[in-house]
Amino acid sequence: MTGIEHSPGDASRPANTVLVIGTGLIGTSIGLGLRRRGIEVWLDDHDPGTAATAQRLGAGVVGRPSTDPDVVFVAVPPSRTASVVSTALRMYVTSTLSDVASTKSHLQPDRDGLPSDLSRFVPGHPLAGREVSGPGAARDDLFADRVWALTPSDRTDPARVAQVAALVELLGGLPLMTTPQAHDRAVAMTSHTPQVVASLVAAGLAALTDADARLSGQGLRDMTRLAASDPDLWTEILTSNAEPVAEALDGLIDRLATVRDGLRSGSSGQVRASLAAGVVGVAKVPGKHGSRPVSYVIVPVVIADRPGELGRLFAAAASTEVNLEDVRIEHAQGRPTGLVELEVRPESAPALADGLRAQGFEVRG
Amino acid sequence: MTGIEHSPGDASRPANTVLVIGTGLIGTSIGLGLRRRGIEVWLDDHDPGTAATAQRLGAGVVGRPSTDPDVVFVAVPPSRTASVVSTALRMYVTSTLSDVASTKSHLQPDRDGLPSDLSRFVPGHPLAGREVSGPGAARDDLFADRVWALTPSDRTDPARVAQVAALVELLGGLPLMTTPQAHDRAVAMTSHTPQVVASLVAAGLAALTDADARLSGQGLRDMTRLAASDPDLWTEILTSNAEPVAEALDGLIDRLATVRDGLRSGSSGQVRASLAAGVVGVAKVPGKHGSRPVSYVIVPVVIADRPGELGRLFAAAASTEVNLEDVRIEHAQGRPTGLVELEVRPESAPALADGLRAQGFEVRG
Numbered sequence: 001m002t003g004i005e006h007s008p009g010d011a012s013r014p015a016n017t018v019l020v021i022g023t024g025l026i027g028t029s030i031g032l033g034l035r036r037r038g039i040e041v042w043l044d045d046h047d048p049g050t051a052a053t054a055q056r057l058g059a060g061v062v063g064r065p066s067t068d069p070d071v072v073f074v075a076v077p078p079s080r081t082a083s084v085v086s087t088a089l090r091m092y093v094t095s096t097l098s099d100v101a102s103t104k105s106h107l108q109p110d111r112d113g114l115p116s117d118l119s120r121f122v123p124g125h126p127l128a129g130r131e132v133s134g135p136g137a138a139r140d141d142l143f144a145d146r147v148w149a150l151t152p153s154d155r156t157d158p159a160r161v162a163q164v165a166a167l168v169e170l171l172g173g174l175p176l177m178t179t180p181q182a183h184d185r186a187v188a189m190t191s192h193t194p195q196v197v198a199s200l201v202a203a204g205l206a207a208l209t210d211a212d213a214r215l216s217g218q219g220l221r222d223m224t225r226l227a228a229s230d231p232d233l234w235t236e237i238l239t240s241n242a243e244p245v246a247e248a249l250d251g252l253i254d255r256l257a258t259v260r261d262g263l264r265s266g267s268s269g270q271v272r273a274s275l276a277a278g279v280v281g282v283a284k285v286p287g288k289h290g291s292r293p294v295s296y297v298i299v300p301v302v303i304a305d306r307p308g309e310l311g312r313l314f315a316a317a318a319s320t321e322v323n324l325e326d327v328r329i330e331h332a333q334g335r336p337t338g339l340v341e342l343e344v345r346p347e348s349a350p351a352l353a354d355g356l357r358a359q360g361f362e363v364r365g
Numbered sequence: 366m367t368g369i370e371h372s373p374g375d376a377s378r379p380a381n382t383v384l385v386i387g388t389g390l391i392g393t394s395i396g397l398g399l400r401r402r403g404i405e406v407w408l409d410d411h412d413p414g415t416a417a418t419a420q421r422l423g424a425g426v427v428g429r430p431s432t433d434p435d436v437v438f439v440a441v442p443p444s445r446t447a448s449v450v451s452t453a454l455r456m457y458v459t460s461t462l463s464d465v466a467s468t469k470s471h472l473q474p475d476r477d478g479l480p481s482d483l484s485r486f487v488p489g490h491p492l493a494g495r496e497v498s499g500p501g502a503a504r505d506d507l508f509a510d511r512v513w514a515l516t517p518s519d520r521t522d523p524a525r526v527a528q529v530a531a532l533v534e535l536l537g538g539l540p541l542m543t544t545p546q547a548h549d550r551a552v553a554m555t556s557h558t559p560q561v562v563a564s565l566v567a568a569g570l571a572a573l574t575d576a577d578a579r580l581s582g583q584g585l586r587d588m589t590r591l592a593a594s595d596p597d598l599w600t601e602i603l604t605s606n607a608e609p610v611a612e613a614l615d616g617l618i619d620r621l622a623t624v625r626d627g628l629r630s631g632s633s634g635q636v637r638a639s640l641a642a643g644v645v646g647v648a649k650v651p652g653k654h655g656s657r658p659v660s661y662v663i664v665p666v667v668i669a670d671r672p673g674e675l676g677r678l679f680a681a682a683a684s685t686e687v688n689l690e691d692v693r694i695e696h697a698q699g700r701p702t703g704l705v706e707l708e709v710r711p712e713s714a715p716a717l718a719d720g721l722r723a724q725g726f727e728v729r730g
Contacts, residue, residue, distance in 0.1 A: 127582060139729050141667070147579050182577050189569050190581035194588040197562055199643025200620040204554050204613060206646045212547050213649040214512050216555035217492055220650055222587040223559040227647040231640035235633050242628040248569060249625040253618055255565040260614040263607040268600050275596035278564025281571045282592040284578040285585055302506070310692070311683025318676025327675070327692050364504050 014166035015039060015070035019092070021084055023054035026100050026126065027075030028138035031059030033171040036140045042069060054135040068092045071167060074099040078240045082106065085121060086113050096160040098124045102187065103241040104151045104180035119157045122164040123180065125149040125187075126173060144172035151180040188244035193252060195226050195234055196245070202227035218328070297349040299342045300364040301356060313340060313361060320355030322348040339364075379531035380404060380435035384457070386449055388419035391465050391491065392440030393503035396424030398536040401505045407434060419500040433457045436532060439464040443605045447471065450486060451478050461525040463489045467552065468606040469516045469545035484522045487529040488545065490514040490552075491538060509537035516545040553609035558617060560591050560599055561610070567592035583693070662714040664707045665729040666721060678705060678726060685720030687713040704729075 018034055020027045023045040031041045031054060041060030045051035051062045072095045074084050081101040088097055097120055099107065104123050107114065114121075128146040148168045152161045165175040178186070202224040205213060238245055255274060262270030303309045317324060326343035344352055353363045383399055385392045388410040396406045396419060406425030410416035416427045437460045439449050446466040453462055462485055464472065469488050472479065479486075493511040513533045517526045530540040543551070567589040570578060603610055620639060627635030668674045682689060691708035709717055718728045 127580060137729075149580060176576060176579060178577060178580075182574070183580065186573055186577035186580040189566075189573060190578065190585045193569070194566060194584050196621070196624055196639075197566060198584075198588065199640045199646075200617055200624070201554075201559060201562060202644075202646035202650070203620060203639065203642035204558070204616050204646065205649040206642065207616075208551055208554060208649060209547070210649070211541060212543060212551035213555065214541060214651055215492060215514060215543075215548065215551045216651060219559050219563075219591050220555045222590055223563065224643075224647045224650055225587055226584050227643035229640075231637050231644060234640050235637040238624075238628060238636055239631070239633050242631070246625045246628045249621050249628075251569050251572075252565055253621050253625070255568060256561070256614050256618050256621070259561055259565070259603075260611045260618070263603060263611045263614075266604070266607070268604050271603055272596050272600040274561075274568065275564045275594075275599050277568035277571065278589075278592035279567075279596060281564075281567035281569065282589045284570040284573060284575070285567070285589055286579055286581060302509075309683075310689050311679040311681075314676040314679035316676075318674075324675050364502075 013039065014163050014170065015096075017042070017065055017067075017069040017071075018060075018167075019044060019065060019069040019072045019095070020054075020060060021045070021072065021074050021088060022076035023051050023059065023135050024075065025134060025137050025142070026128070027073065028054040028057060028059045028135035029128075029140065029142035030073050030075065030100075030171065032057065032138055032140035033143065034167070035060055037170050039170075040065075050135055054138070057135060057138065059135070059138065068094045071096045071098065071163065073097075077236070078102060079236055082114055086115060089115055089118075089121065095120065096163050097121045098150075098164045100124055100126055101240070102191075102237055103184050104149070105184045105244070106240065107180070117155075118153070119155055120160055122156055122161050123151045124164060124168070125151075125183065126168075128173075141172060143168070146173050147176050148173035149176045149178055149183050151178055151183050153180075184241050184244045185247075188241055188248040192238055192241055192245045193248045195229065196238065196249065197252070198224050198226035199229075199234075297344060297346045299344060299349055299352050299356070301340045301342060302362040302364065303340055310340070313356075316356055316359040316361060317342065317352060319359070320352050322352040322355070378404065379528050379535065380461075382407070382430055382432075382434040382436075383425075383532075384409060384430060384434040384437045384460070385425065386410070386437065386439050386453060387441035388416050388424065388500050389440065390499060390502050390507070391493070392438065393419040393422065393424045393500035394493075394505065394507035395438050395440065395465075395536065397422065397503055397505035398508065399532070400425055402535050404535075405430075415500055419503070422500060422503065424500070424503065433459045436461045436463065436528065438462075442601070443467060444601055447479055451480060454480055454483075454486065460485065461528050462486045463515075463529045465489055465491055466605070467556075467602055468549050468609075469514070470549045470609070471605065472545070483518070484520055485525055487521055487526050488516045489529060489533070490516075490548065491533075493538075506537055508533070511538050512541050513538035514541045514543055514548050516543055516548050518545075549606050549609045550612075553606055553613040557603055557606055557610045558613045560594065561603065561614065562617070563589050563591035564594075564599075662709060662711045664709060664714055664717050664721070666705045666707060667727040667729065668705055675705070678721070681721055681724040681726060682707065682717060684724070685717050687717040687720070 017040045019042045020031045021044045023043050031043060034041050035058060042065050043051050043054050043060045043062045055062045072088050072092055074081060076084050078101045081099050085097060085099055102125055107123050126143050126146060126148040128142050168175045259271055259274045303313055322344055324342055328341040356363050382405045384407045385396045386409045388408050396408060399406050400423060407430050408416050408419050408425045408427045420427045437453050437457055439446060441449050443466045446464050450462060450464055467490055472488050491508050491511060491513040493507050533540045624636055624639045668678055687709055689707055693706040721728050
């Protein structure tokens with residue numbers, strides 16, 4: 001376990017009592033994390049079975065505190081967030097409130113029935129937990145090292161913002177202050193547009209025969225991985241951020257049309273300029289540990305596809321004491337072998353390649 | 366080494382003498398693979414230094430055979446393929462010719478100076494070797510388990526097609542017969558459009574502040590990985606397949622506009638239908654070993670980011686005797702830990718998770 005430990009009654013603790021409304025993956029993980037750090041947590045969910053599961057897992061106690069909790073986290077689906085926040089603000093008149101919805105602009109005063117005074121409400125969005133759902137998938141360290149956006153307005157009480165930020169840090173998260181508009185425009189480009197593009201590139205493949213679809217490699221696989229996501233969930237997310245996503249799609253459509261027109265008119269300069277802009281843009285994608293991506297070198301290794309081969313490879317790699325930055329496995333078609341691409345810092349590549357060869361591995365290049 | 370071994374003079378061998386024109390990554394790998402199988406290989410390159418390197422690596426002998434070689438492989442850049450094939454057809458009047466250019470429709474009779482009789486020419490495209498280039502990167506097994514498209518016309522001599530296909534198999538490749546038009550339409554969708562999309566999604570990120578760009582996860586990283594590719598090389602590839610790529614972009618632009626319009630008009634049904642089409646399309650993406658992708662289960666494991674941790678993890682995984690289908694490493698931002706996602710068949714997940722936990726690993730979910 002990491003993070004600052006607080007004993008009960010510690011005055012430096014950002015909250016002594018917290019109510020979590022909505023005990024799915026995110027809410028239950030908040031409860032587990034805060035309980036571990038000695039904070040009293042109450043749990044509420046419209047589904048009593050879900051709340052009971054969260055309590056059984058140790059995320060807190062089902063019910064409502066007799067006095068206003070210090071902080072209320074609303075962790076219900078995006079479409080229900082505004083109404084639950086609104087009700088909670090009226091019910092707990094002294095509490096600080098926060099939410100976890102993946103879009104922020106629609107949570108504005110006088111919109112969606114929200115009261116005009118939102119000074120106690122600190123909107124939030126933890127970037128965590130995508131591949132599983134429900135309280136059973138919760139972890140007390142789900143937010144460790146994850147960016148957690150907070151989007152206060154200039155009317156939000158700064159002390160409440162600091163309080164929520166301190167709880168986020170207590171959970172191991174990385175608070176990132178931004179505006180609702182900047183947040184939604186950013187996730188439209190970094191998350192929502194990629195989802196749409198993955199789906200629509202994949203949709204185009206339906207026109208191919210199975211044989212012709214074999215004319216594809218790892219690039220297509222990476223690009224369309226997201227297309228297998230749940231259409232219902234993503235329809236809710238996209239419609240909750242409709243205009244920023246539509247604007248991001250406007251921009252993408254314009255850029256695609258420029259390349260298409262350049263191809264049809266034989267203007268290779270136009271095509272090249274568009275691709276060069278991508279080289280600039282990709283440098284914005286965070287690499288590991290929040291930094292800009294370093295240019296790693298790929299050390300390609302051919303392995304047999306049988307139990308233990310990867311283990312043998314990684315044990316051998318470990319013995320070289322080179323730190324692996326990333327790993328990709330490109331599966332060969334039709335035969336039981338695979339190409340493993342080990343990404344390492346450029347200066348480490350020779351030592352890794354030599355060490356693996358010395359232990360009998362087939363290193364390419 | 367795999368594949369059928371032939372002793373010198375073996376009558377069943379598809380060719381006794383082969384000339385490779387262009388000794389970059391692909392040409393040198395062809396030479397290495399054929400030499401290993403006992404075939405006499407001659408090497409030709411407009412750059413004498415490159416050809417000498419290929420010879421030194423064992424890919425064959427620099428020079429021209431005194432009589433027509435059985436087969437000539439033209440492995441020069443796409444923009445020079447037609448003229449070199451044309452010259453070679455006139456110079457070697459009995460030889461079978463093939464090429465390796467990544468687009469096929471432009472290699473038609475009476476186009477680009479090609480002679481009207483192309484019965485001896487079997488156009489080809491091995492889907493291999495992207496991340497490195499030059500003869501030094503060549504491998505005698507570069508084509509092992511790789512799809513190698515052949516696009517004969519109805520006027521191509523079937524015996525010549527069979528001869529080239531046999532050489533492809535001798536090199537370990539998987540011959541895939543298709544038409545030039547189907548090939549180019551397929552790679553426009555499976556390879557060229559993904560490259561354009563990766564670049565243009567990445568280009569949109571330039572509008573974000575560095576802070577807001579932190580609001581991104583693994584999906585964006587996967588989607589924009591290709592955007593770091595060389596703009597010059599890709600401009601040549603895209604312009605060599607201009608109309609099929611332009612048509613694929615037409616289709617993608619139409620589908621993007623449908624989603625955008627659905628978002629602006631509040632038609633969630635329209636958005637959902639587009640995403641659902643992506644779920645259907647992604648099933649066309651070949652999984653490992655050329656099959657349709659199986660739905661694997663992800664077993665997420667948290668590890669410390671230090672030398673040896675991955676090795677320890679994979680050694681532990683190997684001890685469970687569960688076969689790992691794929692591996693992804695999602696790096697946490699800001700702190701030295703990482704989430705490793707092990708993909709396995711659904712029935713294998715519990716054994717893997719239990720085995721890893723028993724060896725002290727933190728398995729989520």
